[in-house]
Amino acid sequence: MEEPERLARGFERGFLAGRRLADLPWEDLELELKNSRDSSSLLAVLQKTVLHPLCLKYPPSVKYRRCFLTELIKKHEGVADEPLDALYEALGNVLNAEESTHCYKNYLLPSGDAVTLCESTAIISQGTTGLVTWDAGLYLAEWALENSAVFSGRSVLELGSGIGLTGIAISKACRPRAYTFSDHHQLVLQQLSENIHLNGFLLEPKAHSQDAAKGQSCTAELVELQGPNLTVVELDWNSVTKEQLADLRPEVVLAADVVYDPQLIQALTGVLQKLSICNSDGDPPEVYIAFAIRNPDTYHLFQTELDKAGIRWQVVPGSQKNLFPYDSHANITILKLHL
Incomplete structure (x- = not known):
């Protein structure tokens, strides 16, 4: 060259x-x-x-x-x-x-393809931080691309998907059978759906719609030709039931940058406990959570809550390639949870 x-x-x-x-x-x-x-x-x-x-x-x-x-x-x-x-x-x-107020960011994949996202130009917009991509999401996507066998042919549920970087990258490069994106903020869900469509996935309405106020979900199914079945779900961690989680049939569960607020940790741990028993006909899903350790006390609180819930955890080595442009000096960790 x-x-x-x-x-x-x-x-x-x-x-x-x-x-x-x-x-x-x-x-x-x-x-x-x-x-x-x-x-x-x-x-x-x-x-x-x-x-x-x-x-x-x-x-x-x-x-x-x-x-x-x-x-x-x-x-x-x-x-x-x-x-x-x-x-x-x-x-x-x-x-x-x-x-x-919005811009585009294009994240190049090793295949030469790209994940294109419409993002907010402000870190906090419309009362949420979910309209931008955070370093832990990039870090988790990079790890996933190097460990595609974890996702190949399997059903994946992502908690707190934000505007979709991690899930779209996995859907393009790791060949999951199905991928369920989830979040709770309405504007985030709207931008997430638009970004999925922007990346070549077709949006088709699903047959049923449920009342989110009762812990149920409004769901849209997205299908790409010869690709995974993609679904966007509104998921409230405080009210979702184990039956609703069981309906999603996750074999792998992911989350990125959801361990930043002590007030969210208990709700997140509750979802993880429900996931541990939602697959009555099989093993619990594999769970991987990536987050930047901004406050050690918050990280330790999460570990403590996992221990109380009887959820074992281990640190997973991250990627060394720095494929995506996250801060290489940031203290980002991936935990594998054993439900």
């Missing part, structure tokens, strides 16, 4: 996923510009980022693209006398674009 192409690939994955600009390989670009004294590297980076087909169709936020191009122009001006028209033309197009 030629150096400009290799350098551009270094920007591509992080830029498309909206990674922090400071984490992109600017030093490598500076070194290449000083050594080559031409614009081939800059043009290659431009083609793999702002002019990438995914970016043109599903762009990151206007602010993100503007700041990226401004930094790219600074790097060029630091070593060249003549302006590079392509850079200024791209910046002009971005400056004329309208800001939005």
